[in-house]
Amino acid sequence: MAASSLNKVENLSGSLSQRVYQSLREAILSMQFPPGTVIRKGAICEQLGVSRSPVAEALARLSTEGLVDIIPQSATKVSCFSMDEIREASFLRQALEIAAVEKVTLERTPKQLAALTRNIRMQELLIEDKDFVGFYEADEEFHTMLMNFTGFNGVPQVLESVSLHLTRARMLVLPDEGRPKETVKEHRAILAAIKNQDVDAAREAMKSHIGQLIPRILPLEESHAEYFKP
Amino acid sequence: MAASSLNKVENLSGSLSQRVYQSLREAILSMQFPPGTVIRKGAICEQLGVSRSPVAEALARLSTEGLVDIIPQSATKVSCFSMDEIREASFLRQALEIAAVEKVTLERTPKQLAALTRNIRMQELLIEDKDFVGFYEADEEFHTMLMNFTGFNGVPQVLESVSLHLTRARMLVLPDEGRPKETVKEHRAILAAIKNQDVDAAREAMKSHIGQLIPRILPLEESHAEYFKP
Protein backbone atom coordinates (compact mmCIF):
# COMPACT_ATOMS: atom_id res chain seq x y z
CA MET A 1 0.00 0.00 0.00
CA ALA A 2 2.99 2.29 0.22
CA ALA A 3 2.98 2.10 -3.53
CA SER A 4 0.46 4.46 -5.05
CA SER A 5 -2.76 2.82 -6.11
CA LEU A 6 -3.12 3.36 -9.81
CA ASN A 7 -6.15 2.00 -11.56
CA LYS A 8 -5.19 -1.21 -13.26
CA VAL A 9 -5.10 -0.92 -17.00
CA GLU A 10 -7.18 -4.04 -17.34
CA ASN A 11 -10.23 -2.14 -16.19
CA LEU A 12 -10.00 0.45 -18.95
CA SER A 13 -10.63 0.44 -22.67
CA GLY A 14 -8.74 1.62 -25.68
CA SER A 15 -5.11 1.25 -26.60
CA LEU A 16 -2.58 0.55 -23.91
CA SER A 17 -1.26 4.09 -24.15
CA GLN A 18 -4.69 5.53 -23.63
CA ARG A 19 -5.35 3.31 -20.68
CA VAL A 20 -2.10 4.32 -19.06
CA TYR A 21 -2.96 7.93 -19.82
CA GLN A 22 -6.36 7.62 -18.19
CA SER A 23 -4.92 5.89 -15.17
CA LEU A 24 -2.26 8.54 -14.61
CA ARG A 25 -4.62 11.37 -15.35
CA GLU A 26 -7.11 10.22 -12.80
CA ALA A 27 -4.38 9.79 -10.23
CA ILE A 28 -3.24 13.35 -10.81
CA LEU A 29 -6.67 14.95 -10.91
CA SER A 30 -7.79 13.16 -7.78
CA MET A 31 -4.65 14.36 -6.01
CA GLN A 32 -3.45 10.82 -5.39
CA PHE A 33 -0.36 12.17 -7.11
CA PRO A 34 -0.14 15.59 -5.51
CA PRO A 35 1.71 18.44 -7.25
CA GLY A 36 5.45 17.99 -7.08
CA THR A 37 5.33 14.19 -7.10
CA VAL A 38 8.14 12.79 -9.19
CA ILE A 39 6.97 10.24 -11.69
CA ARG A 40 9.45 7.56 -12.61
CA LYS A 41 8.73 5.76 -15.82
CA GLY A 42 10.27 2.59 -14.49
CA ALA A 43 8.00 2.55 -11.45
CA ILE A 44 4.89 3.13 -13.55
CA CYS A 45 5.89 0.37 -15.95
CA GLU A 46 6.32 -2.03 -13.07
CA GLN A 47 3.07 -1.09 -11.35
CA LEU A 48 0.97 -1.31 -14.49
CA GLY A 49 2.86 -4.19 -16.03
CA VAL A 50 3.55 -2.44 -19.32
CA SER A 51 6.64 -1.33 -21.17
CA ARG A 52 8.02 2.16 -21.43
CA SER A 53 6.50 3.09 -24.79
CA PRO A 54 2.89 3.54 -23.72
CA VAL A 55 4.00 5.24 -20.52
CA ALA A 56 6.15 7.67 -22.45
CA GLU A 57 3.31 8.53 -24.77
CA ALA A 58 0.89 8.99 -21.89
CA LEU A 59 3.30 11.31 -20.11
CA ALA A 60 3.92 13.29 -23.28
CA ARG A 61 0.21 13.86 -23.58
CA LEU A 62 -0.14 14.84 -19.95
CA SER A 63 2.72 17.23 -20.51
CA THR A 64 0.97 19.04 -23.37
CA GLU A 65 -2.08 19.36 -21.15
CA GLY A 66 0.05 20.91 -18.45
CA LEU A 67 -0.57 18.24 -15.83
CA VAL A 68 3.08 17.17 -15.67
CA ASP A 69 6.33 19.01 -16.21
CA ILE A 70 8.95 17.01 -18.06
CA ILE A 71 12.45 18.19 -17.30
CA PRO A 72 14.49 17.02 -20.29
CA GLN A 73 16.91 14.18 -19.63
CA SER A 74 16.22 14.46 -15.94
CA ALA A 75 12.82 13.88 -14.42
CA THR A 76 9.09 14.40 -14.77
CA LYS A 77 6.96 15.79 -11.98
CA VAL A 78 3.29 16.42 -11.42
CA SER A 79 3.00 20.12 -12.13
CA CYS A 80 2.44 22.54 -9.29
CA PHE A 81 -0.35 25.06 -9.25
CA SER A 82 0.21 28.66 -10.06
CA MET A 83 -2.46 31.20 -9.31
CA ASP A 84 -1.89 32.69 -12.76
CA GLU A 85 -2.73 29.41 -14.43
CA ILE A 86 -5.79 28.97 -12.26
CA ARG A 87 -7.00 32.45 -13.03
CA GLU A 88 -6.39 31.78 -16.70
CA ALA A 89 -8.33 28.53 -16.53
CA SER A 90 -11.19 30.36 -14.87
CA PHE A 91 -11.12 33.00 -17.58
CA LEU A 92 -11.22 30.37 -20.30
CA ARG A 93 -13.95 28.42 -18.63
CA GLN A 94 -16.02 31.55 -18.19
CA ALA A 95 -15.54 32.43 -21.84
CA LEU A 96 -16.73 29.03 -23.00
CA GLU A 97 -19.60 28.65 -20.60
CA ILE A 98 -20.90 32.10 -21.41
CA ALA A 99 -20.77 31.45 -25.12
CA ALA A 100 -22.48 28.11 -24.60
CA VAL A 101 -25.25 29.43 -22.41
CA GLU A 102 -25.91 32.26 -24.84
CA LYS A 103 -26.31 29.83 -27.70
CA VAL A 104 -28.46 27.47 -25.69
CA THR A 105 -30.62 30.36 -24.51
CA LEU A 106 -31.47 31.20 -28.10
CA GLU A 107 -31.96 27.67 -29.36
CA ARG A 108 -33.20 25.66 -26.40
CA THR A 109 -35.90 23.06 -26.99
CA PRO A 110 -38.63 22.10 -24.53
CA LYS A 111 -36.89 18.77 -24.03
CA GLN A 112 -33.66 20.48 -23.07
CA LEU A 113 -35.48 22.76 -20.64
CA ALA A 114 -37.08 19.75 -19.05
CA ALA A 115 -33.77 17.95 -18.73
CA LEU A 116 -32.13 20.95 -17.08
CA THR A 117 -35.04 21.41 -14.72
CA ARG A 118 -34.93 17.76 -13.79
CA ASN A 119 -31.22 18.02 -13.10
CA ILE A 120 -31.65 20.97 -10.78
CA ARG A 121 -34.47 19.23 -8.97
CA MET A 122 -32.08 16.34 -8.47
CA GLN A 123 -29.46 18.70 -7.09
CA GLU A 124 -31.91 19.89 -4.46
CA LEU A 125 -32.82 16.37 -3.46
CA LEU A 126 -29.18 15.39 -3.12
CA ILE A 127 -28.53 18.36 -0.85
CA GLU A 128 -31.49 17.41 1.31
CA ASP A 129 -29.99 13.94 1.60
CA LYS A 130 -26.60 15.47 2.36
CA ASP A 131 -25.13 13.45 -0.49
CA PHE A 132 -22.46 15.98 -1.39
CA VAL A 133 -20.57 13.66 -3.69
CA GLY A 134 -23.74 13.08 -5.63
CA PHE A 135 -24.37 16.81 -5.67
CA TYR A 136 -20.91 17.45 -7.06
CA GLU A 137 -21.63 15.05 -9.89
CA ALA A 138 -25.03 16.56 -10.61
CA ASP A 139 -23.42 20.01 -10.64
CA GLU A 140 -20.88 18.81 -13.19
CA GLU A 141 -23.64 17.25 -15.20
CA PHE A 142 -25.56 20.50 -15.32
CA HIS A 143 -22.65 22.22 -16.98
CA THR A 144 -21.95 19.28 -19.27
CA MET A 145 -25.56 19.33 -20.39
CA LEU A 146 -25.25 22.96 -21.36
CA MET A 147 -22.13 22.14 -23.37
CA ASN A 148 -23.91 19.31 -25.13
CA PHE A 149 -26.92 21.45 -25.90
CA THR A 150 -24.74 23.74 -27.98
CA GLY A 151 -24.82 20.97 -30.57
CA PHE A 152 -21.04 20.97 -30.85
CA ASN A 153 -19.73 17.57 -29.89
CA GLY A 154 -16.20 18.66 -29.05
CA VAL A 155 -17.10 21.49 -26.71
CA PRO A 156 -17.39 19.41 -23.54
CA GLN A 157 -13.86 18.08 -24.03
CA VAL A 158 -12.46 21.51 -24.76
CA LEU A 159 -14.05 22.80 -21.59
CA GLU A 160 -12.61 19.92 -19.65
CA SER A 161 -9.13 20.44 -21.01
CA VAL A 162 -9.03 24.16 -20.32
CA SER A 163 -10.48 23.60 -16.84
CA LEU A 164 -7.97 20.97 -15.75
CA HIS A 165 -6.08 23.12 -13.28
CA LEU A 166 -9.35 24.42 -11.93
CA THR A 167 -10.71 20.92 -11.45
CA ARG A 168 -7.61 19.83 -9.60
CA ALA A 169 -7.51 22.85 -7.33
CA ARG A 170 -11.18 22.40 -6.59
CA MET A 171 -10.36 19.12 -4.86
CA LEU A 172 -8.64 21.06 -2.13
CA VAL A 173 -11.48 23.46 -1.47
CA LEU A 174 -13.21 22.50 1.72
CA PRO A 175 -16.93 21.97 1.40
CA ASP A 176 -18.57 25.08 2.73
CA GLU A 177 -21.73 24.88 4.77
CA GLY A 178 -24.10 26.98 2.72
CA ARG A 179 -22.35 26.79 -0.62
CA PRO A 180 -24.37 24.01 -2.28
CA LYS A 181 -27.61 25.86 -1.68
CA GLU A 182 -26.11 29.02 -3.16
CA THR A 183 -24.91 27.03 -6.14
CA VAL A 184 -28.38 25.72 -6.84
CA LYS A 185 -29.75 29.26 -6.64
CA GLU A 186 -27.26 30.32 -9.28
CA HIS A 187 -28.15 27.35 -11.43
CA ARG A 188 -31.80 28.31 -11.12
CA ALA A 189 -31.01 31.84 -12.21
CA ILE A 190 -29.23 30.50 -15.27
CA LEU A 191 -32.10 28.19 -16.08
CA ALA A 192 -34.63 30.98 -15.66
CA ALA A 193 -32.73 33.15 -18.12
CA ILE A 194 -32.58 30.26 -20.58
CA LYS A 195 -36.30 29.69 -20.21
CA ASN A 196 -37.02 33.39 -20.78
CA GLN A 197 -34.58 33.48 -23.69
CA ASP A 198 -32.96 36.46 -22.03
CA VAL A 199 -29.40 36.35 -23.39
CA ASP A 200 -28.08 39.20 -21.29
CA ALA A 201 -29.44 37.70 -18.09
CA ALA A 202 -28.03 34.29 -19.01
CA ARG A 203 -24.62 35.78 -19.64
CA GLU A 204 -24.55 37.68 -16.39
CA ALA A 205 -25.87 34.76 -14.39
CA MET A 206 -23.24 32.45 -15.79
CA LYS A 207 -20.49 35.02 -15.39
CA SER A 208 -21.21 35.50 -11.72
CA HIS A 209 -21.69 31.76 -11.18
CA ILE A 210 -18.25 30.91 -12.58
CA GLY A 211 -16.83 33.91 -10.78
CA GLN A 212 -17.68 32.29 -7.43
CA LEU A 213 -14.93 29.75 -7.78
CA ILE A 214 -11.79 31.88 -7.76
CA PRO A 215 -12.39 33.54 -4.36
CA ARG A 216 -12.77 30.09 -2.86
CA ILE A 217 -9.51 28.92 -4.41
CA LEU A 218 -7.41 31.96 -3.53
CA PRO A 219 -6.82 31.00 0.13
CA LEU A 220 -5.23 27.74 -1.00
CA GLU A 221 -2.06 29.57 -1.99
CA GLU A 222 -1.33 29.98 1.71
CA SER A 223 -3.05 26.98 3.23
CA HIS A 224 -1.40 24.61 0.75
CA ALA A 225 1.69 26.55 -0.24
CA GLU A 226 3.56 23.30 -0.85
CA TYR A 227 1.43 22.66 -3.93
CA PHE A 228 2.15 26.03 -5.50
CA LYS A 229 5.00 27.30 -7.60
CA PRO A 230 7.28 29.87 -5.97
CA MET B 1 9.98 17.29 -55.93
CA ALA B 2 7.44 14.51 -56.13
CA ALA B 3 8.38 13.86 -52.53
CA SER B 4 6.70 16.32 -50.19
CA SER B 5 8.94 19.10 -49.00
CA LEU B 6 9.02 18.94 -45.24
CA ASN B 7 11.01 21.45 -43.33
CA LYS B 8 14.26 19.87 -42.31
CA VAL B 9 14.47 19.22 -38.61
CA GLU B 10 17.88 20.84 -38.48
CA ASN B 11 16.28 24.26 -38.89
CA LEU B 12 14.10 23.90 -35.82
CA SER B 13 14.69 23.93 -32.09
CA GLY B 14 13.65 21.74 -29.23
CA SER B 15 13.64 17.99 -28.89
CA LEU B 16 13.60 15.85 -31.97
CA SER B 17 9.98 14.93 -31.38
CA GLN B 18 8.97 18.56 -31.18
CA ARG B 19 10.85 19.41 -34.33
CA VAL B 20 9.19 16.59 -36.21
CA TYR B 21 5.87 17.75 -34.79
CA GLN B 22 6.44 21.31 -35.97
CA SER B 23 7.52 20.15 -39.37
CA LEU B 24 4.48 17.96 -39.89
CA ARG B 25 2.13 20.49 -38.40
CA GLU B 26 3.27 23.20 -40.74
CA ALA B 27 2.97 20.86 -43.70
CA ILE B 28 -0.61 20.09 -42.74
CA LEU B 29 -1.68 23.64 -41.91
CA SER B 30 -0.18 24.99 -45.11
CA MET B 31 -2.04 22.34 -47.07
CA GLN B 32 1.18 20.83 -48.39
CA PHE B 33 -0.36 17.70 -46.92
CA PRO B 34 -3.96 18.14 -47.98
CA PRO B 35 -6.78 16.41 -46.11
CA GLY B 36 -6.91 12.72 -46.84
CA THR B 37 -3.17 12.37 -47.40
CA VAL B 38 -1.93 9.11 -45.96
CA ILE B 39 1.09 9.56 -43.73
CA ARG B 40 3.46 6.66 -43.60
CA LYS B 41 5.77 6.63 -40.67
CA GLY B 42 8.48 4.94 -42.67
CA ALA B 43 8.44 7.65 -45.32
CA ILE B 44 8.59 10.44 -42.76
CA CYS B 45 11.49 8.75 -40.98
CA GLU B 46 13.39 8.51 -44.22
CA GLN B 47 12.70 12.07 -45.33
CA LEU B 48 13.63 13.61 -42.01
CA GLY B 49 16.39 11.18 -41.19
CA VAL B 50 15.03 10.21 -37.79
CA SER B 51 13.75 7.01 -36.24
CA ARG B 52 10.16 6.04 -35.63
CA SER B 53 9.92 7.09 -31.99
CA PRO B 54 9.86 10.87 -32.47
CA VAL B 55 7.60 10.49 -35.48
CA ALA B 56 5.17 8.36 -33.51
CA GLU B 57 5.07 10.90 -30.71
CA ALA B 58 4.55 13.77 -33.13
CA LEU B 59 1.70 11.97 -34.84
CA ALA B 60 0.11 11.10 -31.53
CA ARG B 61 0.11 14.78 -30.62
CA LEU B 62 -1.28 15.81 -33.98
CA SER B 63 -3.96 13.21 -33.44
CA THR B 64 -5.09 14.69 -30.13
CA GLU B 65 -5.26 18.07 -31.83
CA GLY B 66 -7.45 16.58 -34.53
CA LEU B 67 -5.11 17.27 -37.42
CA VAL B 68 -4.59 13.60 -38.24
CA ASP B 69 -6.78 10.55 -37.85
CA ILE B 70 -4.96 7.46 -36.70
CA ILE B 71 -6.72 4.27 -37.73
CA PRO B 72 -5.47 1.65 -35.29
CA GLN B 73 -3.14 -0.97 -36.74
CA SER B 74 -3.85 0.33 -40.19
CA ALA B 75 -2.97 3.83 -41.31
CA THR B 76 -2.87 7.49 -40.37
CA LYS B 77 -4.30 10.19 -42.59
CA VAL B 78 -4.47 13.95 -42.54
CA SER B 79 -7.95 14.58 -41.23
CA CYS B 80 -10.62 15.86 -43.56
CA PHE B 81 -12.69 18.91 -42.84
CA SER B 82 -16.20 18.68 -41.59
CA MET B 83 -18.40 21.70 -41.57
CA ASP B 84 -19.48 20.80 -38.05
CA GLU B 85 -15.90 20.97 -36.80
CA ILE B 86 -15.34 24.24 -38.57
CA ARG B 87 -18.47 25.74 -37.12
CA GLU B 88 -17.40 24.51 -33.72
CA ALA B 89 -13.97 26.03 -34.13
CA SER B 90 -15.57 29.31 -35.08
CA PHE B 91 -17.80 29.14 -32.04
CA LEU B 92 -14.85 28.50 -29.76
CA ARG B 93 -12.76 31.20 -31.32
CA GLN B 94 -15.61 33.66 -30.99
CA ALA B 95 -16.04 32.74 -27.35
CA LEU B 96 -12.39 33.32 -26.59
CA GLU B 97 -11.94 36.46 -28.59
CA ILE B 98 -15.05 38.03 -27.11
CA ALA B 99 -13.91 37.25 -23.58
CA ALA B 100 -10.48 38.62 -24.38
CA VAL B 101 -11.68 41.83 -25.95
CA GLU B 102 -14.04 42.43 -23.04
CA LYS B 103 -11.21 42.09 -20.57
CA VAL B 104 -8.86 44.24 -22.60
CA THR B 105 -11.55 46.88 -23.02
CA LEU B 106 -11.78 47.25 -19.26
CA GLU B 107 -8.08 47.12 -18.50
CA ARG B 108 -6.34 48.57 -21.54
CA THR B 109 -3.35 50.82 -21.00
CA PRO B 110 -2.36 53.79 -23.19
CA LYS B 111 0.59 51.78 -24.43
CA GLN B 112 -1.66 48.94 -25.54
CA LEU B 113 -3.98 51.36 -27.32
CA ALA B 114 -1.01 52.84 -29.12
CA ALA B 115 0.25 49.43 -30.17
CA LEU B 116 -3.14 48.41 -31.53
CA THR B 117 -3.51 51.72 -33.37
CA ARG B 118 -0.07 51.30 -34.88
CA ASN B 119 -0.94 47.80 -36.01
CA ILE B 120 -4.12 48.94 -37.77
CA ARG B 121 -2.25 51.78 -39.42
CA MET B 122 0.19 49.18 -40.68
CA GLN B 123 -2.68 47.09 -42.03
CA GLU B 124 -3.86 50.04 -44.08
CA LEU B 125 -0.41 50.70 -45.49
CA LEU B 126 -0.01 47.06 -46.46
CA ILE B 127 -3.32 47.11 -48.30
CA GLU B 128 -2.28 50.25 -50.17
CA ASP B 129 0.87 48.41 -51.21
CA LYS B 130 -1.20 45.40 -52.17
CA ASP B 131 0.96 43.27 -49.88
CA PHE B 132 -1.75 40.81 -48.98
CA VAL B 133 0.58 38.32 -47.36
CA GLY B 134 1.84 41.07 -45.09
CA PHE B 135 -1.72 42.09 -44.39
CA TYR B 136 -2.62 38.56 -43.41
CA GLU B 137 0.22 38.55 -40.91
CA ALA B 138 -0.72 41.95 -39.50
CA ASP B 139 -4.30 40.76 -39.16
CA GLU B 140 -3.14 37.73 -37.20
CA GLU B 141 -0.93 39.95 -35.08
CA PHE B 142 -3.85 42.20 -34.21
CA HIS B 143 -5.70 39.26 -32.72
CA THR B 144 -2.60 37.90 -31.05
CA MET B 145 -2.00 41.27 -29.44
CA LEU B 146 -5.47 41.22 -27.96
CA MET B 147 -4.83 37.75 -26.55
CA ASN B 148 -1.56 38.90 -25.03
CA PHE B 149 -3.15 41.99 -23.53
CA THR B 150 -5.41 39.78 -21.45
CA GLY B 151 -2.33 39.15 -19.33
CA PHE B 152 -2.81 35.39 -19.57
CA ASN B 153 0.20 33.83 -21.21
CA GLY B 154 -1.45 30.64 -22.34
CA VAL B 155 -4.44 32.22 -24.06
CA PRO B 156 -2.79 32.75 -27.44
CA GLN B 157 -1.91 29.06 -27.64
CA VAL B 158 -5.38 27.98 -26.59
CA LEU B 159 -6.85 30.18 -29.28
CA GLU B 160 -4.49 28.71 -31.82
CA SER B 161 -5.31 25.16 -30.87
CA VAL B 162 -9.07 25.62 -30.99
CA SER B 163 -8.79 27.50 -34.28
CA LEU B 164 -6.72 24.88 -36.09
CA HIS B 165 -9.43 23.69 -38.43
CA LEU B 166 -10.43 27.26 -39.12
CA THR B 167 -6.87 28.25 -39.96
CA ARG B 168 -6.49 25.37 -42.32
CA ALA B 169 -9.77 25.97 -44.11
CA ARG B 170 -8.93 29.63 -44.41
CA MET B 171 -6.05 28.70 -46.70
CA LEU B 172 -8.55 27.67 -49.32
CA VAL B 173 -10.61 30.84 -49.22
CA LEU B 174 -9.85 32.92 -52.27
CA PRO B 175 -8.76 36.47 -51.53
CA ASP B 176 -11.76 38.67 -52.12
CA GLU B 177 -11.39 42.05 -53.74
CA GLY B 178 -12.86 44.33 -51.09
CA ARG B 179 -12.46 42.05 -48.07
CA PRO B 180 -9.23 43.45 -46.61
CA LYS B 181 -10.68 46.95 -46.45
CA GLU B 182 -13.78 45.61 -44.73
CA THR B 183 -11.59 43.75 -42.29
CA VAL B 184 -9.73 46.89 -41.34
CA LYS B 185 -13.04 48.66 -40.80
CA GLU B 186 -14.07 45.94 -38.40
CA HIS B 187 -10.74 46.14 -36.61
CA ARG B 188 -11.21 49.89 -36.27
CA ALA B 189 -14.65 49.35 -34.77
CA ILE B 190 -13.15 46.98 -32.23
CA LEU B 191 -10.38 49.40 -31.41
CA ALA B 192 -12.82 52.26 -31.03
CA ALA B 193 -14.87 50.26 -28.55
CA ILE B 194 -11.74 49.41 -26.61
CA LYS B 195 -10.72 53.04 -26.56
CA ASN B 196 -14.15 54.11 -25.32
CA GLN B 197 -14.19 51.28 -22.81
CA ASP B 198 -17.55 50.28 -24.19
CA VAL B 199 -17.75 46.60 -23.36
CA ASP B 200 -21.02 45.94 -25.16
CA ALA B 201 -19.80 47.59 -28.32
CA ALA B 202 -16.52 45.67 -28.15
CA ARG B 203 -18.37 42.38 -27.76
CA GLU B 204 -20.69 43.06 -30.65
CA ALA B 205 -17.91 44.32 -32.89
CA MET B 206 -15.83 41.23 -32.23
CA LYS B 207 -18.78 38.92 -32.61
CA SER B 208 -19.65 40.23 -36.02
CA HIS B 209 -15.99 40.35 -37.05
CA ILE B 210 -15.44 36.67 -36.30
CA GLY B 211 -18.83 35.90 -37.78
CA GLN B 212 -17.59 37.06 -41.18
CA LEU B 213 -15.42 34.00 -41.61
CA ILE B 214 -17.97 31.19 -41.74
CA PRO B 215 -19.97 32.50 -44.71
CA ARG B 216 -16.74 32.70 -46.67
CA ILE B 217 -15.83 29.12 -45.77
CA LEU B 218 -19.23 27.56 -46.46
CA PRO B 219 -18.87 27.42 -50.27
CA LEU B 220 -15.74 25.30 -49.88
CA GLU B 221 -17.83 22.26 -49.05
CA GLU B 222 -18.84 22.16 -52.71
CA SER B 223 -15.86 23.72 -54.42
CA HIS B 224 -13.45 21.44 -52.56
CA ALA B 225 -15.65 18.49 -51.71
CA GLU B 226 -12.64 16.17 -51.87
CA TYR B 227 -11.31 17.72 -48.67
CA PHE B 228 -14.51 17.16 -46.71
CA LYS B 229 -15.87 14.20 -44.86
CA PRO B 230 -18.95 12.54 -46.36
Added chain:
DNA sequence: CCCTTTATACTAACATGTTAGTTGACGACT
Protein backbone atom coordinates in the same frame (compact mmCIF):
# COMPACT_ATOMS: atom_id res chain seq x y z
C1' DC C 1 36.08 25.67 5.40
C1' DC C 2 34.03 26.78 1.05
C1' DC C 3 33.99 26.81 -3.75
C1' DT C 4 35.11 24.50 -7.97
C1' DT C 5 35.72 20.44 -10.58
C1' DT C 6 34.94 15.89 -11.87
C1' DA C 7 33.11 11.34 -11.87
C1' DT C 8 29.14 8.46 -11.33
C1' DA C 9 24.50 7.19 -11.27
C1' DC C 10 20.14 8.09 -12.99
C1' DT C 11 16.67 9.79 -16.27
C1' DA C 12 14.39 11.02 -20.57
C1' DA C 13 15.11 10.67 -25.36
C1' DC C 14 16.07 8.05 -29.25
C1' DA C 15 16.77 3.80 -32.14
C1' DT C 16 15.32 -0.58 -33.42
C1' DG C 17 13.45 -5.28 -32.99
C1' DT C 18 8.84 -7.71 -32.33
C1' DT C 19 3.82 -8.38 -32.15
C1' DA C 20 -0.72 -8.15 -33.45
C1' DG C 21 -4.47 -6.23 -35.86
C1' DT C 22 -6.34 -4.56 -40.40
C1' DT C 23 -6.95 -4.35 -45.26
C1' DG C 24 -7.25 -5.84 -49.79
C1' DA C 25 -6.73 -9.40 -53.07
C1' DC C 26 -7.09 -13.90 -54.60
C1' DG C 27 -9.43 -18.25 -54.94
C1' DA C 28 -12.97 -21.64 -53.80
C1' DC C 29 -17.60 -22.49 -53.18
C1' DT C 30 -22.54 -21.40 -54.01
Added chain:
DNA sequence: AGTCGTCAACTAACATGTTAGTATAAAGGG
Protein backbone atom coordinates in the same frame (compact mmCIF):
# COMPACT_ATOMS: atom_id res chain seq x y z
C1' DA D 1 -21.04 -14.31 -61.75
C1' DG D 2 -21.49 -13.11 -56.98
C1' DT D 3 -20.25 -14.12 -52.21
C1' DC D 4 -17.74 -15.80 -48.61
C1' DG D 5 -13.52 -17.47 -46.51
C1' DT D 6 -8.61 -17.47 -46.44
C1' DC D 7 -4.12 -15.65 -46.81
C1' DA D 8 -0.42 -12.47 -47.49
C1' DA D 9 1.39 -7.85 -47.04
C1' DC D 10 1.37 -3.78 -44.59
C1' DT D 11 0.74 -0.74 -40.60
C1' DA D 12 0.44 0.98 -35.91
C1' DA D 13 1.35 -0.51 -31.39
C1' DC D 14 4.31 -2.39 -28.13
C1' DA D 15 8.80 -4.04 -26.09
C1' DT D 16 13.47 -3.34 -25.36
C1' DG D 17 18.27 -2.01 -26.27
C1' DT D 18 21.21 2.30 -26.66
C1' DT D 19 22.54 7.15 -26.23
C1' DA D 20 23.10 11.44 -24.28
C1' DG D 21 22.06 14.94 -21.07
C1' DT D 22 21.39 16.14 -16.05
C1' DA D 23 21.96 16.15 -11.15
C1' DT D 24 24.21 14.60 -7.06
C1' DA D 25 27.94 13.71 -4.42
C1' DA D 26 32.62 13.06 -3.71
C1' DA D 27 37.33 14.76 -4.42
C1' DG D 28 40.67 18.30 -5.07
C1' DG D 29 42.19 23.08 -4.97
C1' DG D 30 41.84 27.83 -3.11
